[in-house]
Amino acid sequence: MTEAQKIAHLQRRSGFGPGLRSARYNTLKEALTGILQGTNKYNALFLPGEEKVTTGELLSMDKEARKEILLDLAANIKRLNLEWLKEMGRAENQLREKMALFWHGHFAVRVRGYAQVESYINTIRKYALANFGDLLMAVSKEPAMLRFLNNQQNRKNSPNENFARELMELFTLGRGNYTENDIKEAARAFTGWSFNDEDEFELKPQQHDYGTKTIFGKTGEWEGEDVIRMILENPQTAKFVCTKLYRFFVSDTPNLAHIQEMADAFYQSKYDIPTVLRLVFNSDWFYDDAIAGALIKSPVELIVGLNRSLGIAYSNPQPLLMVQRVLGQTLFFPPNVAGWAGGRNWIDNSTLVTRLNLPRRLAEASELDFAGKFNMDDESPNESEKPKAKVSLSCSIAWEALAEQFTASSPEALWEALHTYLLATPTIPGLPEVIKNRCSGLDKIGQVREIALYLTRTPEYQLT
C-alpha cells in the first residue's frame, strides 16, 4: 500500500471512509494522531423538540391513548435511527460512531420504548471509547437491555436465566467457557435488576436473592456487579471481545496470533478500548495488502460511506429506512440478541442488485427497486395487508464540491484520484472505455460524476 492508500484504508476502517468535509492528512502518522486523539468529545443523540414518555406514563394511560402513543414512539425510534445515521456521516470523531455501531451489534437489543432506545444508544456511544468494564456495567443496567432479555421476570423465587446466559455467551466469555451451573447461579445474582417508571435502573430488594452463590468455583454472597467483575477477571473475556473486534476492523478470517496480541494489550490495560484500537491501527499487519478490501461493508457502512464521500443531502431521509431494511440492517432493529451476522450474510442476489443500483437511484433521486418485507412488530397490522408502496429518494449530490476536491483535469487522472478516494481494492485496472467515451465533451464536474457513479456501482465498492 502507498501512504495515501494506507491513510484511506485507516479512514475506511476506523470510520466511514474519506468524506467531502473530512480532515485531510498528509502522512499516516498525522492520520493516526488525528483519529485517535480527541476521543473524549461526546454529544448525546436526541430528537429536538420531542418530549419523552416514560414507561410509567404509558402504563397510566387508557388502552386507546396508549396505542396512539406507541405508534408515535415507534415513529420516533425510526427518526432517531435517521439522526444517528446523519451523525455517523458528519461526526468529526468518526471512530466513536464506528465503535458505537460495533457495540450496537455486540450488545444487540430491540425494544419498542423510545425513551429506552435513546438511553441505550447514548450509553453505548458515551462509553464506546472508554473502558469495556464500565461499558458492560452501564449497558447491563440499561432498561432496554433488562427488558429485551426479560430480566424483569428474573425474581428470587422464579429466576429467569436469559440475561445471565447472554451476558456470558454473547457479551463476554463465549460458549464453552462457563458451565450451566454458572449461569443458574449468576442469574440469581441478577434477580431484582430492574427499572422504575422513570426508566431508571433499580434493584428491587424484595425480588433479589441475597443468598450465597457459587459462580466460577467461588462461593460468596455475590451481587450482579460481582459477577461482571469476575467475568472481567477472566482473560477469556478479552480474547472473546478482541476476536469480534478483529473481525469487525481487520478481517473475517481470524489470525490467532494477532488476536492474542490484541487480547493481551486489552487485558493488561484493564480493558481500555482505545489501547487495543491503537494497537490495531499501528500494526503492520493492519496495512497488509490482503487486508484492504477484505471485508464486505455492512448496509449502514455502505449508506453512510456514500453520504460522506459524495456529500449527499436529503430533503427527506425517510427512504433510507427502507434502504436499510431491504439491505438487511436497520439500526435499533437487530435480528436478535446475537446482532448482525455480517460478512457474506449481507449478500444475496436481491441485496447485491439493490446495492449496485443505489448510487444511481440516489443520483437520479428515483424510486428504489425493491420494497422490503413487512415486519409486523414495527408496523401497524392494518398496513400489512396492503402491498408495500415503492419509495422514492429525495436528495442531492454535491458533484461540484466533489470535483473541487481534485486537481486532476483529464479523465484518466480523475479516474486515478477517485479510485483511491472511493475504492479499497486496487484491482480495477484503468479507466474503462465506456466511461472514457461518456466523459468526452463533459466538463470536469460531469466527468467526476460519470467516474464516481461508475466506481460506486462496482462490486469493489461493496468492500472495505
Add this chain to the structure above:
Amino acid sequence: MKRSEFLKLSGLVSGSLLVPGFLQAFTEKQRLFQGKRIVFVQLSGGNDGLNTLVPFRNDIYYKLRPKLALPSDKLLKINDEAGFHPAMEGFRRLFDEGQLSIFNGVGYPNPDRSHFRSTDIWHTASASDEYLNTGWLGRLLDAECKGSENPWYALEVDDTLSLALKGARKSGFAMKDAGRLKSLMQDPMFEHLAERRMDAQANSEQAFLYKTLRETRSAAAYLVEKSAAKPSSRMYPQHDLGNALRQIASLISAGMESGIYYTGLSGFDTHVRQAETQQRLLNILSDSIAAFAEDLKAAGEWQNTVVVVFSEFGRRVKQNASNGTDHGTANNVYVLGGGLKNPGMRNPLVSLSDLDDNDLRHTIDFRELYASLLDQAFEFDHQKILGRKFNTWPLV
C-alpha cells in the same frame, strides 16, 4: 439468448466437470426435474388456526369466542369434529380427494410471541433460546444437496430473500417478477461488470460478489425464458399470492429445475375485526392453491409437488375485546400434493382445556415436519441440517 452466451454469463464455460442438470436437459429431451419439489407458503402475522379449521364439537371454542366463533352449520366439514372456514372450498375439495394432510398443534417448546422472533425460529429451525444466522433451507444449499448447483434451485417469489433460504456460503434466489428482474439486469453497467475479467489478485470476497452478479444475470434471463414457455391461462385470485403461484406453476410446467419455492401471504395479524380480514385472506389462500393444483395436474407435475402452508404462530383461544385475537402459540400446518403418504387428519385436534397460560400446547414440533421433508423429499439426512434427530412422519 444463445446457448453460448448463456454459458458465458453463467461462468460455466471453463473447467467444471460437473455439468449441471439443466445443461444436460438442453440436449437430452428428458424430464428436466427429478424428484420432489416443495412449495412453501408462509402466512405472515400469525394466522388464527382455530378459525381456519374449526373444532365445532368443542364447547370451549364457542364459550371463549362468543363473537368470533364460526357457526357449525356454515363450516365445510371434513369429519365429525372439524370443518374448514367457509371461504376454503378449495381446501375441502383437495382434502376429499386425498391431496391434503393436516397436522394439528404444530409449534415448539417455550414459544415466543413476537412475530419477528418466532418467524426467525421457523426460518432457522432453532430452539427458542438459540440464535442461528442461517436458514434451514440455506443450510441444505450449503450442504450441496442434489440440484443445488443451480443458482435458482431455491427460488423465493418476492423482492427480498427470507432468512430460511440464507446459508453461510450459498443462498436462495429472490425474484418477484422475472420480466422486471431481467429488465433491471439489462442495465449496461451490469453487462459491463459481468464481462470484466477478474484480476488474478482479486480477493475471495470480490470473486464472490462477481459470481453472485453473474449468476443473477444468467438466472434472470433463464427465468424469463422459462416463465414464458408454458404460461398459465387459469384464473388465480388477483393478489400477490395468486400471482406468485401462477408464476411458480408456469415455471414448473416448463420444467424449471428448482427443488424449493418460497412464497407467502401477509396480513394475518388480526387483533381487531378478525372476521372480515381472515375470511378474505383464507379465500385468497384456498383459491390460489386450488388453481395451482389444477395447473400442476394439467402439467402432470402435481404428483411430485408438495405444498407446505404454515404460520409463525397461532392465536389465543379466547377472543379479545376488539373482535380479534392476540398472539398465540401452536397452529395447524397443511401439506398438499398429488403424491402424499397417508393424507388426511394426521393427529388429534389440539386440546382446548389443557392450556398453558391460556395458550395451546404444541403436540408436534415443527422441526419434525422439516425432518420428514428433508429425509423423504430431499433425501438428505435431517440431522445434518437440524443438528439433532427428530421424530418423522411419512409424508411423501
